Amino acid sequence: MESRKDTSLRLDGNVERGRPVQITVDGETIQAYEGESLAAALMASGRRVFRHADPGGHPRGVFCGMGICYDCLVTVAGQDHVRACMALVREGMQVTTRGE
Amino acid sequence: MREVEIAIVGAGPGGLGAALEASEAGAEAVLIDEYPTLGGQFYKQVPAAFRVKKLDAESEQYVEGLELVERVKRSGVEFLPSTLVWSVFRDGTLGLYREERTEELRGRKLILAPGAQEVPVAFPGWTLPGVMMGGAAQSLLVTQRVLPGRRVVMAGVGPLQLKVASQLLEAGASVVEILEASSTPPVSMENALRSLGHWGKMREGLKYWLKLKSSRTPYHHRHVPVGALGKKQLEAVVVAQVNDDWQMVPGTERTLEADTLCLSYGFLPSVQLTRLLGCRLDYDGRAGAWMTWHDADQQTSLPGVYVAGEVGGIGGADVALEEGRIAGIAAARVLGKGGADRKRRQEQGTRKRLARAREFADVAAGMMQLKPGLIDLTTGDTIICRCEHVTAGQVTEAIGFEGDSTLRGVKIHTRAGTGPCQGRMCSFLISRLIAKKTGMPLEAIKPDTAQAPIKPIPLRALVAHGQ
Numbered sequence: 001m002e003s004r005k006d007t008s009l010r011l012d013g014n015v016e017r018g019r020p021v022q023i024t025v026d027g028e029t030i031q032a033y034e035g036e037s038l039a040a041a042l043m044a045s046g047r048r049v050f051r052h053a054d055p056g057g058h059p060r061g062v063f064c065g066m067g068i069c070y071d072c073l074v075t076v077a078g079q080d081h082v083r084a085c086m087a088l089v090r091e092g093m094q095v096t097t098r099g100e
Numbered sequence: 101m102r103e104v105e106i107a108i109v110g111a112g113p114g115g116l117g118a119a120l121e122a123s124e125a126g127a128e129a130v131l132i133d134e135y136p137t138l139g140g141q142f143y144k145q146v147p148a149a150f151r152v153k154k155l156d157a158e159s160e161q162y163v164e165g166l167e168l169v170e171r172v173k174r175s176g177v178e179f180l181p182s183t184l185v186w187s188v189f190r191d192g193t194l195g196l197y198r199e200e201r202t203e204e205l206r207g208r209k210l211i212l213a214p215g216a217q218e219v220p221v222a223f224p225g226w227t228l229p230g231v232m233m234g235g236a237a238q239s240l241l242v243t244q245r246v247l248p249g250r251r252v253v254m255a256g257v258g259p260l261q262l263k264v265a266s267q268l269l270e271a272g273a274s275v276v277e278i279l280e281a282s283s284t285p286p287v288s289m290e291n292a293l294r295s296l297g298h299w300g301k302m303r304e305g306l307k308y309w310l311k312l313k314s315s316r317t318p319y320h321h322r323h324v325p326v327g328a329l330g331k332k333q334l335e336a337v338v339v340a341q342v343n344d345d346w347q348m349v350p351g352t353e354r355t356l357e358a359d360t361l362c363l364s365y366g367f368l369p370s371v372q373l374t375r376l377l378g379c380r381l382d383y384d385g386r387a388g389a390w391m392t393w394h395d396a397d398q399q400t401s402l403p404g405v406y407v408a409g410e411v412g413g414i415g416g417a418d419v420a421l422e423e424g425r426i427a428g429i430a431a432a433r434v435l436g437k438g439g440a441d442r443k444r445r446q447e448q449g450t451r452k453r454l455a456r457a458r459e460f461a462d463v464a465a466g467m468m469q470l471k472p473g474l475i476d477l478t479t480g481d482t483i484i485c486r487c488e489h490v491t492a493g494q495v496t497e498a499i500g501f502e503g504d505s506t507l508r509g510v511k512i513h514t515r516a517g518t519g520p521c522q523g524r525m526c527s528f529l530i531s532r533l534i535a536k537k538t539g540m541p542l543e544a545i546k547p548d549t550a551q552a553p554i555k556p557i558p559l560r561a562l563v564a565h566g567q
Contacts, residue, residue, distance in 0.1 A: 011245045011271050014156045018149025035147030040244035048229040048333045048359075055489060059332050061229025062248075063486075065236025066141055067134060068217055070520035070556075071227075071486060081520070081556070085236070088136065088147075 009044045023093040032089040039065070039072050039084035042097070049099040050074050050084055059099075104130045106431050107194055107207025108177075109185050109373065112140020113417040114213030114409030116168050117424025122211075122431060123175040125438025129428075130205065131172070132180045132196065138169045140215060141235060142417040144242045145169060157270040158242045168421075180205075187552035188212075188373050192404060195565070197557045202565035209404050209431040212374060212392075213424055216367035216410035219388075219470065220525045223477040224327045226363075227486055230334025234364030238264050247273055249360025253337045255279040255325045256364030258468035259286035262308040264362060269315050276337075276358050278312065279323040281365070281474075283344050286467050298460045325361055326353065326477055337361050346473030366468040367414045368528060374411060375550035377402055383543035387414050388470045389528070390547050397430035398423055406431055415461035422454035475532035484533070485526040487519020495530055499537045507531065507548040520556045523548060 010017075018034025023041065032041035039062050042050065049059040050072050063071040065085050072084040075096040106122045108115045111133035122129040131138075139145035143165025146152060152159060172179075180198065187195030193206045218233040225231070230249065234256060237248040241264075252268055253276045254261045265275050284290050287309040295302050312319060320339075326348055327338035341352035371381060374392040380401035381390045391413040398406045406427040409420030429447050432438045478484065480493030498513040499505050507523070510516055510530050517523035517530070531545045553562070 009247045011158075011241075011247060014152065014154040014159070015146060015245050016151040016153055017245075018147065033149070035149030036246075037244060040240055040246045043240060043248065044246045050229070053227075053486075053489065058227055058483070058489070059229050060227060060486075061333065062232055062236055062240070063227075064217065064233050064525075065239045066217070066233075068521060068524050068555075069486065085239075086134070 009046070021089055021091040023089050023095060025095045026097055026099070034089070036089050037085055038074065038076070038082075038087040038089055038093070038095065041089050042084060047097065047099055049097070051098040101193065101204045101206055103206045103208065104128050105207070105435055106130070106209045106211060106428070107192065107205055108132065108211045108213065109194070110140065110213035110215055110409075111135070111138045111179065112142055112213060112215050112409065112420065113165075113168070114215070114420035114424035114427075115140070115211070116172050117421040118211045118213060118406075118408055118428035118431075119172050119177040120168075120175055121425045121428030123177045125429065125432035125443065127432040127435055127437045130178045130180060130207070132183050132185055132194070134182065134184050136181045138172060138179060139165045141239070143169065144239065146243055146245070150245070157267050158245070161242065184555055184557065185373065186554055186557050188377055190377060190402065195552065197561060200558075200561065202557065202561050209406065209435065211406045211408060211424070211427045211431055212411055213408040213420065214370040214373055214411050216369050216414060217524060218363070219365040219368055220528055221363055221365050221474055221477070222482050222484055222492070222529050223325060224479055224482050225330070226328055227483050228328045228330050228334045229332070230330065230359050231328045231361045231363070234261055234264050234362040237360065237362045238267065241267055241271055247271055248362075249358075250274060251276055251358045252360040252362060253277055253279070253325065253339070253356055253358045254362050254364070255281070256362075257281045257366060257470070258364070258464065259305050259308075261362065261364040262286065262305065262312060264364065265317065266308040266311040269311065269317065275315070275317045276356050277318045277320065277339070279325060279339055280319070280321040281324045281342060281346055281471070282467065282469075283322055284467070285319070285321040291463070291467055294463045294466065295460070298463070301460055324348075324477065328361060329355070334359055334361060342473060344471070346471035347476055348473070365474075366470065367410060369411050369414060371411060371547070372522075372550055372554040374400060374405075374407065375547060376552060376554060377405060379405060381547070384413055385543065386465055386469055388542065389414070398427035399430065404434075414465065415458060416464060418457035419454065419461050422450050422457055425450045426454065472532075475529065475536055478529070484529050485514070485516035485519065487521050487525070488515040490514045490516040490526070492533060495533050496537055499534050505534055505538050505540065507534070507545065510534070511548060517548065522551075522554065
């Protein structure tokens with residue numbers, strides 16, 4: 001297992017985030033904040049591998065961070081191929097990565 | 101279908117400048133962006149739900165853009181946020197995708213300011229999570245306020261990565277090393293002499309340089325990453341020395357432990373929309389990329405279609421802002437708006453500032469020139485097309501097959517460029533593999549024909565659009 005240190009990657013000294021929301025990632029509830037991108041919330045929870053690309057099962061995560069490379073794809077509420085870097089977190093969001 | 105006087109695509113500096121001038125001239129303008137906030141990749145505005153309590157090193161670009169963004173908000177220009185422009189037609193009609201459905205909007209004049217992407221540089225392991233573009237790391241840090249990693253290696257060319265490294269340090273990350281590919285570091289006597297007169301820029305560069313020096317961050321010029329290692333994600337970066345052409349010097353490899361590698365090798369104009377329209381594109385040898393030709397009023401070869409910023413050649417935010425203003429003034433004037441004496445005087449000021457900004461852009465372009473050895477970092481099994489998993493070996497084998505050495509030929513034979521990114525990551529690399537194998541000059545390798553949708557939209561939305 002990779003270590004998942006919650007919230008410690010968030011830099012909260014000089015900004016106040018939006019209201020807290022909870023999202024479910026691969027069955028696990030994680031804390032996120034209104035305004036955050038899904039990619040940022042996943043990274044902040046210690047997740048860096050968002051999927052394994054076929055063929056070969058190469059792990060992928062955030063690469064361009066601006067919606068053009070389509071590497072950070074995850075499944076949100078049953079919808080495949082959602083760019084985590086462009087999606088915003090919402091309360092109760094159901095996310096499936098293929099990170100394991 | 102809804103029609104407006106001016107439709108502006110892209111809400112970065114170019115689009116914001118255009119919006120301000122168009123509205124001031126009294127034209128009805130709509131500003132469209134795929135992001136929920138105004139500002140684009142340069143001004144990096146924090147999400148609307150965030151509140152900045154204290155300005156810090158990470159908020160510089162935010163502050164720079166904030167005033168402009170606020171002025172555009174007050175100007176009365178309508179903003180369509182979270183809206184993807186997936187197609188464009190010669191009569192000025194834009195295909196939009198927003199709120200999970202398609203719609204059309206026609207601009208009597210179009211101002212396209214789609215910006216740029218970062219240069220993709222391939223080497224073994226570059227697909228591993230933890231290897232990311234410098235801009236991705238900066239957005240996580242500055243916009244989202246999340247550390248992209250704890251032990252970061254920075255690599256690339258030019259002054260930008262000094263800024264990102266300095267911001268990462270400020271935020272508490274450990275910057276393991278900074279690798280500058282060029283033989284002449286951005287902060288050198290040679291580049292200082294070239295930058296004479298641009299005091300603001302020099303001061304900014306020097307500030308980052310001193311920050312890095314005081315933190316004792318190792319900085320090596322003539323160095324690049326040649327490999328990324330790790331089982332599931334990045335664990336180490338192999339770095340090596342390169343010669344003036346960026347070819348690796350054998351035997352100089354070293355391994356650095358790191359969880360993040362940021363790549364900042366400069367920018368490529370986002371020409372998907374202008375290519376789709378059939379606007380004239382020219383090859384810029386120094387930038388190593390195709391850019392949209394435009395006249396002094398920012399009009400492309402297609403009357404009524406204007407460009408602002410990087411799409412017309414990499415120049416940075418200052419250039420984009422002034423070009424946007426000129427495009428806004430020019431488009432409004434053709435519609436019979438504005439044109440008063442006061443406007444003329446403003447335009448003169450804008451042109452003066454543009455000339456000055458271009459002067460520095462020229463210096464920066466010199467610092468950021470890519471060298472041919474970059475493509476030699478790929479080995480036969482290095483992935484070139486990240487979407488379809490096509491390797492450099494497979495691409496090279498397909499080049500020249502049945503006498504075809506075009507991007508299109510490689511695409512047909514290997515599927516490289518057929519995935520969701522539509523060649524944004526691989527076509528730059530494939531062009532260089534073609535040049536390497538055939539000896540053709542890069543300007544002779546034409547970009548592939550553009551196709552709509554320029555970014556994938558759900559099939560059901562496309563079907564609904566056709567009905």
